[in-house]
Amino acid sequence: MFIGHYAPGILGASTGKIKLWQAFVGAQLVDYAWATLNLLGIEKTRIIEGFTEANPLDLYYMPYTHSFGMSIIWAVMGACLFGLIFRKQAKEGAILFGLVVMSHWFMDLIVHVRDLPIWFGTQKYGFGMWNHRMASFSFEIVIFALAMAVYLRKTSAINKMGKIWPVVVIVFMGALQVMGNFGPPPKSTDELGISGIFIYTVFALMAWGLDKTRRFKAVEV
Numbered sequence: 001m002f003i004g005h006y007a008p009g010i011l012g013a014s015t016g017k018i019k020l021w022q023a024f025v026g027a028q029l030v031d032y033a034w035a036t037l038n039l040l041g042i043e044k045t046r047i048i049e050g051f052t053e054a055n056p057l058d059l060y061y062m063p064y065t066h067s068f069g070m071s072i073i074w075a076v077m078g079a080c081l082f083g084l085i086f087r088k089q090a091k092e093g094a095i096l097f098g099l100v101v102m103s104h105w106f107m108d109l110i111v112h113v114r115d116l117p118i119w120f121g122t123q124k125y126g127f128g129m130w131n132h133r134m135a136s137f138s139f140e141i142v143i144f145a146l147a148m149a150v151y152l153r154k155t156s157a158i159n160k161m162g163k164i165w166p167v168v169v170i171v172f173m174g175a176l177q178v179m180g181n182f183g184p185p186p187k188s189t190d191e192l193g194i195s196g197i198f199i200y201t202v203f204a205l206m207a208w209g210l211d212k213t214r215r216f217k218a219v220e221v
């Protein structure tokens with residue numbers, strides 16, 4: 001899954017307890033780790049054209065980042081680290097960040113083919129929506145757009161950029177989803193890893209731009 005991962009994060013940030021950029025990092029925390037471990041050769045991916053309709057990724061070994069058990073550990077570590085770094089944010093912020101990290105596995109479960117283990121060496125799961133390109137593409141776009149709609153309703157623009165920037169973010173992220181599902185396959189797993197880390201960081205910076213140009217509306221009593 002690609003931009004669909006941000007939907008739970010955006011909903012989390014819509015509570016105002018965590019920043020949108022933090023939610024973006026949290027939503028892809030395990031994919032940051034996955035990209036890094038792939039580059040190091042610890043987790044393994046094959047690029048096989050036509051492996052699924054939606055993308056060519058045979059993610060045949062990734063228990064450190066995409067097993068259910070390790071996802072819980074990543075979420076707890078993420079929450080602890082969040083609490084240590086952002087001491088000013090309430091405790092709920094750290095818990096919410098952990099939940100966003102955990103959401104990654106469940107979102108992947110919907111679209112991945114059977115490549116998500118429960119633990120090292122166990123049976124793998126995945127509901128396989130990637131076997132239907134249009135379905136998985138539409139699913140990611142729709143949940144991302146719905147979550148953005150919630151966020152935009154809860155916040156208002158501080159300045160002109162606060163009105164323009166959401167459009168830029170939505171169009172840019174939507175375009176990259178199109179590229180991911182309909183564009184050419186990555187040339188190598190190294191390219192996949194490097195471009196992943198780069199793109200997740202660009203998205204997080206774009207989210208930071210939204211944090212800076214929009215504020216939460218006062219709650220009406």
Ligand SMILES: [Zn+2]
Nearest residue numbers: 001030031108
């Ligand atoms: Zn993932």
